[in-house]
Structures are given as structure tokens and as C-alpha cells.
Amino acid sequence: MSDTETMQVVYRSDYRPPTFWIDHVELEFDLDPHNAIVTTKITVRRNTDQPSRTLELVGEQLKLLSVSVDGVALNDDEYTASSDLLVLNDLPARCEVQTKVAISPVTNKALSGLYQTSGNFCTQCEAVGFRRITYFLDRPDVMARYQVTIRGDKSTCPVMLSNGNRIASQDLGDGRHEVVWEDPHVKPCYLFALVAGNLKCHRGSFTTASGRDVALEIWVEPQNIDKCQHALVSLQKSMKWDEDVFGLEYDLDVYMIVAVNDFNMGAMENKGLNVFNSKYVLASPETATDDDYLLIEAVIAHEYFHNWTGNRVTCRDWFQLTLKEGLTVFRDEQFTADQTSAAVKRIDDVAGLRAGQFAEDSGPMAHPIRPESYISMDNFYTSTVYRKGAQIIRMYHTLLGQDGFRRGMDLYFRRHDGCAVTCDDFRQAMADANDTNFDLFDRWYSQAGTPELFVTSAWDESAGRLTLSMRQSYPDLAGDLPGTKDRKPVPLPIRVGLLDAESGAELSQYNDVLLLETESADFQFEGLDRQPIASVLRDFSAPVRLRMQRSDDELAFLMAHDTDAFNRWDAGQTLATGMLLKMAQQAADGQPLDEPKLFSDAFAKILTDDSVDEAFKALAITLPRESVLGQEMDVIDPDAIHTAREFFRRSVAGSHRDQLTALHQSLAADGPYSNDQQSINRRRLKNVVLAYLVSLDTPETDQIAADQFSGADNMTDQQAALAILANSNAEQRIAALDEFHRRYHGDPLVLDKWFAVQASSSRAGALSEVRRLSGHSGFTIDNPNRVRSLLGVFSVNQSVFHQADGKGYELLGDYVLLIQSGNPQLASRLVSAFNSYRRFDTGRQELMLRQLKRIASEPNLCKDVHEIVQRALKF
Incomplete structure (x- = not known):
């Protein structure tokens, strides 16, 4: 029997408190890339609710060097140990357990536990990475105070950081130095962090509402020190917002962020020492887009907010x-x-x-x-x-x-x-x-699954009453999945508004939140002079699929008039989705496609509507993604969806070519780059407009994109033009890609963009390009960002990944097997692209199933990938 066949399932219902609690932890690290020594002292006390005298500490890939209890070394027959478990029997009610282990950070390609990246030491302990550092009760309910001593070479590790406050440091006289950190707050081990290496600090400060001064430090590799100011300002904004909105102050004297290139996640909220994927810290106008700036601000905020919602509680x-x-x-x-x-x-x-x-x-x-x-x-x-x-x-x-x-x-x-x-x-x-x-x-x-909300309306003219009848249910799911049987109605707050059917004016007295807690209910609106238009599920007030029969004319009316911005956008998406699905069926049947006149007319009105900003306009005229359209089909037809969406886009662009050309010109910046909100909004609309223009596939429109690429003074406009050219047949395509690579091949984050724009292209031959890029000298499976930029983007490129011959599936299967032995987390994210295989036609199902079975048959398959694959095969 293989190891994967005996993998243990953990159940929520089996939760039990530990037999011992840990009150205090002392960690000592003697850093070495190949043979780091970790000495751990834990003060433990027996859980009085658990009579056992046995303490089981978990580990992973550890080499045990010694173990003692209350300072007395244990003989081999006094404990049981393996690389992943240390069992101590007959412990007193309170004692100190000390272990010493050896680990190899440089060979740790899983990027979990203590590993080395770009010559620097780094940790990632959530969810269960701490066991790769030392034997421990690696579970979040065990909370303790930590003191950490780090020793390292002064030349390679001039900076050594951990959680809390630095309380001591000294030169050891042998080319090494030592730093001691103490965290005054209890925390689970998944929030432990250590970073050591050659780093530079971008400093700032923040004064809390109660008047305490907090030092803010952003640590990066020396060449990136000029790309930290936006992250610092984002942190200061986050700290102020959390005080203003929730009354929550920061609770240490220093708040540190470290940016590393090789990281499985976006960032990690370790107490007082956040470790970030460099993608979410580093920014300059020449290398980061407007979206990058927004993401950095959001992720900085997210990790900071965890200080209370995740760390303190x-x-x-x-x-x-x-x-x-x-x-x-x-x-x-x-x-x-x-x-x-x-x-x-x-x-x-x-x-x-x-x-x-x-x-x-x-x-x-x-x-x-x-x-x-x-x-x-x-x-x-x-x-x-x-x-x-x-x-x-x-x-x-x-x-x-x-x-x-x-x-x-x-x-x-x-x-x-x-x-x-x-x-x-x-x-x-x-x-x-x-x-x-x-x-x-x-x-x-x-309960699992997305509820469907069915809404019908009935108008009683004599009574001046509108009745909205609502019913909720869950769609059936194949397979025996937890949370999908005997599902009951859930509470649904449904925000509803009524609009005058002639003027589009808001009937404000009828704007309300309706609570649906049963399977069905009727809601009545009285005292109406004439039949209104109902705007249902405003602001997307509940995570459901809205199923409401509305004519195209009614959707176009809401798209033009709804005073709720979300529902105005959603009406346009619903209108476009219905038309695109009809076109996809026509394409599948070999019939000519209908012109999308109703949407096209509404499209023109939105472009000239001065009541909304450019960012909203950009969203309102952007068509639904191909993957979202596929979700609305019983059997996903990626080729028909792609044909319909491309025709739709070209048709709308052709009908409004002059208006779009003039708009693109008017949105061009009339001065140097600025990242104020109005400028960001204008760039967002400009680049959506550019994509429409280039879809016409003419020399003139191709040249507009080429000119924007060559003349851009910021990454937002340059990358947008490059992505549009990469997805076109423009003769300038190759030259633009080559120029971008020549200019930015030395910047890892920008090079990721170069891979991503090509992986997202749906032009003929795109799959061959992805395969060629997987052999490019700049591609490596050791860096998660690089893998995601190529293979991750490719796997969600619906029309290319699901190419009918299955070559896309083979390529992804090859890399899942290649990556899984080194980085299980990354591989499991990639293999998830096969999860929807039953939604496709028989031919594609069989080809994806072949890859799933091939991966499942790997004799040393990691448990992360094993779990995903087995769930897919049983679905």
C-alpha cells in the first residue's frame, strides 16, 4: 500500500484539547544554510482536563540531536522519536523540555518552515510549517510567550529579525553576532517568524491615538530600497483607519515588514514581523501598475488588520x-x-x-x-x-x-x-x-454551495401593489461532499429598491433590506401610482446566484438608470451574458451571429454619462469573462464562448470606432505621470477602450497600441498595451515583447508580467508559446510567482488551456508532477485547474481524466495534490 493510501483524514468533530499546554518558549538558532541548529526549551503544564502523562510533539524532516527534561538528558529508551514525531512519556505536571535538532534551509524548496531565498533566511509557519523547525505542539490553540536568540555570520546575516521587541545583541568574536527578541504577547506557533540576511530598511513612524510612537520598518534587499514608500504610506493609512473605524491600536513598539521573492502566499501576519511576497511591497511607477499599487495597499492593510482579527484573537x-x-x-x-x-x-x-x-x-x-x-x-x-x-x-x-x-x-x-x-x-x-x-x-x-435566489414580480394595478415572490434553493452537486446533503434555507438579507419605469428616478421610500430566512416568502410594496422597475439584490447584499426573469429591455433600462451602482453594472453584465450565450449556441450550430445592438446602444450611453466616473465606465463596458460565461452553460463549450465573445467585442468596437478613438485620445495624460484617483480612473478606462479598438485588427488600431507602448511613462499604460498586442495579430507584437524583455529582464516582478501577458493570450498558437516559455532561461519552478505568472495564468485561459486535443492538459500535468515533490502547496493550486472537468464535453472530460489518473498513480505523490485529485476523481 502506498503512503498516499494511508493519509490521515482530520475531522472537525474530533477536536480535543492537548494533553499539555505550553506557557513559554525559548528558541535558539545557529544559522547555517545546510545545517542550522535549533535548540528549543518549552515550559509545559499538564492539561487538568486530560489525565494523560504523555506529550506528543510533531515534527517534519527533522534530525534529532538531543532531548532532555528539566535539564536531564534522556536515554534512547526514555522517548520515541522519528523525523516527524517525538513522544515523551511519564512527564510531571510541570516541567521544561529541551530539544536540539538540525535542519537544512537551503534544500527546503517547499518554502514552509525555515528556508533560504536569495541568500536570506526566512520562515513561513502557517498553517503547519513550524514543525519543520522544531518538535512542537503545532496547533493554533497552544499559545505561549516567545524569546528568540539568533546567531549568524555578520557578513551574510547582518540583519536578524524576529517577533516582538529586540532586547539584546552582542558580537560573538568569531565572525558571528547574536540578537535576542522577546514577544510580550501570547501567540500560537504559526505566528512565529524569523528573517536573517543582507537587508536594508526603509523607516517611518506612526503615533497612535493614545500618543505612543511606533517605529515602522520595511526590510528589503538593497537594490529595492527605493520601492518601499507606497507600502509605508499604506501601512500608516491602515493603522489610522483601524483606530478610526474599530478603535483598535497597535500594541508593540515596532512593526516590521520584510519582502522576499520566494513565497507561497501573498503575505503572512506574524506578530510584529510580517513576511511579504515582494510583489505586495515593492512599487514604483516604472515597474508597478495602478492595480499593483491598489493590491499593495490592500494586502498591507489585510496583514496589519490581522494584528487584532487573527493574532490577538x-x-x-x-x-x-x-x-x-x-x-x-x-x-x-x-x-x-x-x-x-x-x-x-x-x-x-x-x-x-x-x-x-x-x-x-x-x-x-x-x-x-x-x-x-x-x-x-x-x-x-x-x-x-x-x-x-x-x-x-x-x-x-x-x-x-x-x-x-x-x-x-x-x-x-x-x-x-x-x-x-x-x-x-x-x-x-x-x-x-x-x-x-x-x-x-x-x-x-x-453548508456548501452557492444558493440560488429565484425572484418573480406581480403587479396589481387596482391596488397599487407590487409583490416580489422570493424562493431560495441549492443546486444539486455530484459526489458525496461534506455540507451538501440535507441543506436548509439560510438567512438572506436582500437589499431592494424601486425605480420609476418612465424617468428612472429612485422611489426612495421603498429602498429596504428584506430578510428571507425561510425557503420562500412574498414581500409587498404598497401605495404605488404605477408599476415600477424592481432593483433586486442591490450592492450584492447576499452571496447568491440571482435568478430573475427580466427582458432585455428591462435590463437595458437598469443598465442606464439604476441608482445602485452595483446593480447598474450587474444589469449590463446580465444583459451581455444572455446575448453572449445565445451567440455561443449560434456559433456551435454553425449559424451566423446576431449583432448585439441593444447592448451596443447602452454601451454608447455609458461612455457619455457624466454622472459616473471613468473607473465605473471601464467596468460597465467590460464583457463577462469567458470562465464566468462557461458557468452558465450545462456543458461548457470554450470554443463557442470564445468565438461569440470576440465577435461581440469586435461588433461593438466597429459600431463605435470613431467615438472610441476620440475617447482614447482624450484620456491621454496631458502632463507627467500622476497616481491620484482621477488619473488612475482615466487610465483604467483608456486601456479598456484600447482593447476594444485593437480587436478590430486593423493597421491603424494596432498602431495606436504600439504608440502607447513605446510612449508610456508608466507601467500601467505600458503593460496594458503589451497585453493587448500580445493577444493580437499586430505586426508590432514581437518587437514589443522583445523590447519589454530587453528592458526589464533583470527585474523579477516585471519579468513575471512579461510571462503573464503571453500566457493570457488567446491568439492562434498560444499554447505553443506557453510551452516554449516554460523552457525559457527566465522560467524556474523554484519561484512561485514565476510559476503562477506562466502556468497559473495559462490554466485559467479557458479557450487555450481547454484546447480540444488535450495538449494543454498534458503540459499542466507534466508540471504538477515536476513541482509536487518540492513544493506541494504550489502544485496543489495548479492541479485544481482540472476540478471542473465534468462540466465539459465527453472528449475533454476523458482527456482531463487521463491526467488526473496519471497524477494519482504517482507513487510518491504529496498529500496536498493527492487530496485535490482524489476529490476530483470521486466527484
């Missing part, structure tokens, strides 16, 4: 992950909405939710936001836990209002500061603080 067990992640995503979304445009931010968030999480909810990885079981916890850092989890938090906020939600947060912190708790504890705090009952919300935590 943490998870009892990993099944509660959404307790910290869903809540903190909601907080960072609110922060970004306050810094930019609430309407545009909401649309961006929902578009991402629909493209990623809705698909996850309908496939083999469907799970509740609080999962019931896992083999590898790393597989449940999902869109469901994060994005859908944030939508559940948003519903509390919608029902309670800003003040009620704040009361709930205040009570949550008063009750649980310094504790490891559950999702139920958060829900109870919200209920108790507002004297209400949220028991039905438990269903959101235990």
Missing part, C-alpha cells in the same frame, strides 16, 4: 480559519472602499467572487466556509474560506448597520482577547451585543 483549530480570514478580508475590503470608490470596489470584489468562488462552490472542492475535514490544511486556504467568508461577515454588517457591527466587534474583543476561539464565539458576540438571534447563520458555516 486567533483560531482554536484550523477548521475555524474563516474566523480570522473571512473577517479580515471584509475589513480590508471596507478599508479599500473608503480609500477609493465603494461602488468600484464592490464590483471588483463580486466579479472575483463569481469567477473563482462560485466555480469552487460547484465543483469537487466545494466545502463550507468552516470545513468538516481535510487531509492537508494547506488546501483549504481557498476562495470559499476567504471571499465567501467575507460575504458572510458583510451580511452581519448589512443587518446590524455600522454601529451594531461595531458593538459586536467590541464585545468580541472584550471576551476573547488573548484567546483561541471559534466561529460560534464570533457569531454569539454579534448576537449578544445587539440583543438579537443569529442561530440560523450557523447554516452558512456548515
Whole structure:
């Protein structure tokens, strides 16, 4: 029997507290790339609720050198040890356990635990990386205070950082030095961090509301020291916002951020020492786009907000992950909405939710936001836990209002500061603080899938009454997935408004939040003079699929007049989706495609509407993604979808070519680059317009893109033009790609963009280009950003990845097998591209199934990939 066949399933229902608690941890690191020595002293006390005298400490790939209890070395027959488990029997009620282990950071390609990147030492311990550093109770409910001593070579590790405050340092006289750090706050081991190497610091400060001065330090490789100011300002904004909105102050004397190139995640909220993927720290106008700037600000905020929602109050067990992640995503979304445009931010968030999480909810990885079981916890850092989890938090906020939600947060912190708790504890705090009952919300935590909300309207002219009949249900899912059986109705706050059918004016007295808690209910609006137009699910007030029969004319009316910005955008998306699906069927049947006149007319009106900003216009005229269109088909036809969407875009562009050309020219900056909000909005619309123009495939429109590429003074305009050219047949395409590579091949983050624009191209021969790029000298599987920029982007390029001959599947399968032995987390993200295989035609199903079975047959398959593949095969 293979190792994968005996992989242990962990169940939420099996949670038990540990037999011992750990109160204090002393760690000593003698750093060496190949043979780092870690000495650990832990002060333990027996859990009085657990009578066992046995302490089991988990490890992973550790070499045990010694073990002692209360200073007395143990003989070999007094403990049981392997590379992944240390068992100590007959321990007293309180004692000190010391272990010494050896590890090899330089060969740690999993980027979990202590590893070396670009010559620097770095850690990543969430979820279960700490066990790769030392034997420990590697679980979030074990919270202790830490003191950390780091010793390293002065020439290669002049900077040595850990959590908390630096309390001592000295020169050891042998070419090494030592630094001691102490964290005064209890924390679980997943929040431990260590960074050491040749780094430079960009410094700042922040004065808290109570008058304390906090030192802010951003540590980067020396060549990147001039790209940190935006991150620093973002941090200062985040600290001020959290004080203003939630009354939460920072609690240490220093807050540090370190940027590293090789990192599996976006960033990590380790207490006082955040470790970041350099993608979310480094920025300059020449190398970062407007979207990069926004992402940096959002991720900086997210990790800072974790200081309270994740660190001060943490998870009892990993099944509660959404307790910290869903809540903190909601907080960072609110922060970004306050810094930019609430309407545009909401649309961006929902578009991402629909493209990623809705698909996850309908496939083999469907799970509740609080999962019931896992083999590898790393597989449940999902869109469901994060994005859908944030939508559940948003519903509390919608029902309670800003003040009620704040009361709930205040009570949550008063009750649980310094504790490891559950999702139920958060829900109870919200209920108790507002004297209400949220028991039905438990269903959101235990049920998987996206509810469908069916809405019909009935007009009684004689009574002046509009009745909205609402019904909710879950679509059936194949396979025996947790949380998909016997599902019950969930609480749905449905924000509704009514518009005058002639003028489009808002009937403000009818703007309300309706609460649907049962399977179905009728809601009536009285005292109306004439039949209105209903605007349902405003601001996307619940994470559902809205199923409401509306004519194209009604959707066009809402697209033109709805006073709710989200629903105005959504009406246009719904209108375009219906027309595109009809065209896709025509394409599949070999019929001529209809001109999208109704959408085209509304498109022109939006471009000239002075009541909305350019960023909203850019979103409103952008067509639904091909992957989102596929979700609306019983059997996904990627070729027909692509044909229909390209025809639709060219048709609209052709009808408005002169208007689009003039608009592109008018949106060009009339001065040097600026990153103020108006300039950002103008660039966003300009580049959407450019994509429409180049879709016409004429020498004149190609030249517009080439001129923008060569004349751009910022990465936003340059990358947009390059991506558009890379997806075209323009004769300037190759020259632009070569020039971009020549200019930026030495900058890793910008080189990622070069790979990504080619991987996202859907032009003929795109798959061959991806295969060629996978052999490029700049491509490496050791850097997650580089893999994601090529293979990750390619795997969501629907028309190319799902090429009918299966060559795209073979390419991805090859790399999953190549990567999984070194970096299981990265490989499991890639293999998830096969999860939707049952949604396609028989031929593609068989080809994807062949790759899944090929991967499953790998004798030394890592458990991360094993879990994803087995769920897919059983679906």
C-alpha cells in the first residue's frame, strides 16, 4: 500500500484539547544554510482536563540531536522519536523540555518552515510549517510567550529579525553576532517568524491615538530600497483607519515588514514581523501598475488588520480559519472602499467572487466556509474560506448597520482577547451585543454551495401593489461532499429598491433590506401610482446566484438608470451574458451571429454619462469573462464562448470606432505621470477602450497600441498595451515583447508580467508559446510567482488551456508532477485547474481524466495534490 493510501483524514468533530499546554518558549538558532541548529526549551503544564502523562510533539524532516527534561538528558529508551514525531512519556505536571535538532534551509524548496531565498533566511509557519523547525505542539490553540536568540555570520546575516521587541545583541568574536527578541504577547506557533540576511530598511513612524510612537520598518534587499514608500504610506493609512473605524491600536513598539521573492502566499501576519511576497511591497511607477499599487495597499492593510482579527484573537483549530480570514478580508475590503470608490470596489470584489468562488462552490472542492475535514490544511486556504467568508461577515454588517457591527466587534474583543476561539464565539458576540438571534447563520458555516435566489414580480394595478415572490434553493452537486446533503434555507438579507419605469428616478421610500430566512416568502410594496422597475439584490447584499426573469429591455433600462451602482453594472453584465450565450449556441450550430445592438446602444450611453466616473465606465463596458460565461452553460463549450465573445467585442468596437478613438485620445495624460484617483480612473478606462479598438485588427488600431507602448511613462499604460498586442495579430507584437524583455529582464516582478501577458493570450498558437516559455532561461519552478505568472495564468485561459486535443492538459500535468515533490502547496493550486472537468464535453472530460489518473498513480505523490485529485476523481 502506498503512503498516499494511508493519509490521515482530520475531522472537525474530533477536536480535543492537548494533553499539555505550553506557557513559554525559548528558541535558539545557529544559522547555517545546510545545517542550522535549533535548540528549543518549552515550559509545559499538564492539561487538568486530560489525565494523560504523555506529550506528543510533531515534527517534519527533522534530525534529532538531543532531548532532555528539566535539564536531564534522556536515554534512547526514555522517548520515541522519528523525523516527524517525538513522544515523551511519564512527564510531571510541570516541567521544561529541551530539544536540539538540525535542519537544512537551503534544500527546503517547499518554502514552509525555515528556508533560504536569495541568500536570506526566512520562515513561513502557517498553517503547519513550524514543525519543520522544531518538535512542537503545532496547533493554533497552544499559545505561549516567545524569546528568540539568533546567531549568524555578520557578513551574510547582518540583519536578524524576529517577533516582538529586540532586547539584546552582542558580537560573538568569531565572525558571528547574536540578537535576542522577546514577544510580550501570547501567540500560537504559526505566528512565529524569523528573517536573517543582507537587508536594508526603509523607516517611518506612526503615533497612535493614545500618543505612543511606533517605529515602522520595511526590510528589503538593497537594490529595492527605493520601492518601499507606497507600502509605508499604506501601512500608516491602515493603522489610522483601524483606530478610526474599530478603535483598535497597535500594541508593540515596532512593526516590521520584510519582502522576499520566494513565497507561497501573498503575505503572512506574524506578530510584529510580517513576511511579504515582494510583489505586495515593492512599487514604483516604472515597474508597478495602478492595480499593483491598489493590491499593495490592500494586502498591507489585510496583514496589519490581522494584528487584532487573527493574532490577538486567533483560531482554536484550523477548521475555524474563516474566523480570522473571512473577517479580515471584509475589513480590508471596507478599508479599500473608503480609500477609493465603494461602488468600484464592490464590483471588483463580486466579479472575483463569481469567477473563482462560485466555480469552487460547484465543483469537487466545494466545502463550507468552516470545513468538516481535510487531509492537508494547506488546501483549504481557498476562495470559499476567504471571499465567501467575507460575504458572510458583510451580511452581519448589512443587518446590524455600522454601529451594531461595531458593538459586536467590541464585545468580541472584550471576551476573547488573548484567546483561541471559534466561529460560534464570533457569531454569539454579534448576537449578544445587539440583543438579537443569529442561530440560523450557523447554516452558512456548515453548508456548501452557492444558493440560488429565484425572484418573480406581480403587479396589481387596482391596488397599487407590487409583490416580489422570493424562493431560495441549492443546486444539486455530484459526489458525496461534506455540507451538501440535507441543506436548509439560510438567512438572506436582500437589499431592494424601486425605480420609476418612465424617468428612472429612485422611489426612495421603498429602498429596504428584506430578510428571507425561510425557503420562500412574498414581500409587498404598497401605495404605488404605477408599476415600477424592481432593483433586486442591490450592492450584492447576499452571496447568491440571482435568478430573475427580466427582458432585455428591462435590463437595458437598469443598465442606464439604476441608482445602485452595483446593480447598474450587474444589469449590463446580465444583459451581455444572455446575448453572449445565445451567440455561443449560434456559433456551435454553425449559424451566423446576431449583432448585439441593444447592448451596443447602452454601451454608447455609458461612455457619455457624466454622472459616473471613468473607473465605473471601464467596468460597465467590460464583457463577462469567458470562465464566468462557461458557468452558465450545462456543458461548457470554450470554443463557442470564445468565438461569440470576440465577435461581440469586435461588433461593438466597429459600431463605435470613431467615438472610441476620440475617447482614447482624450484620456491621454496631458502632463507627467500622476497616481491620484482621477488619473488612475482615466487610465483604467483608456486601456479598456484600447482593447476594444485593437480587436478590430486593423493597421491603424494596432498602431495606436504600439504608440502607447513605446510612449508610456508608466507601467500601467505600458503593460496594458503589451497585453493587448500580445493577444493580437499586430505586426508590432514581437518587437514589443522583445523590447519589454530587453528592458526589464533583470527585474523579477516585471519579468513575471512579461510571462503573464503571453500566457493570457488567446491568439492562434498560444499554447505553443506557453510551452516554449516554460523552457525559457527566465522560467524556474523554484519561484512561485514565476510559476503562477506562466502556468497559473495559462490554466485559467479557458479557450487555450481547454484546447480540444488535450495538449494543454498534458503540459499542466507534466508540471504538477515536476513541482509536487518540492513544493506541494504550489502544485496543489495548479492541479485544481482540472476540478471542473465534468462540466465539459465527453472528449475533454476523458482527456482531463487521463491526467488526473496519471497524477494519482504517482507513487510518491504529496498529500496536498493527492487530496485535490482524489476529490476530483470521486466527484
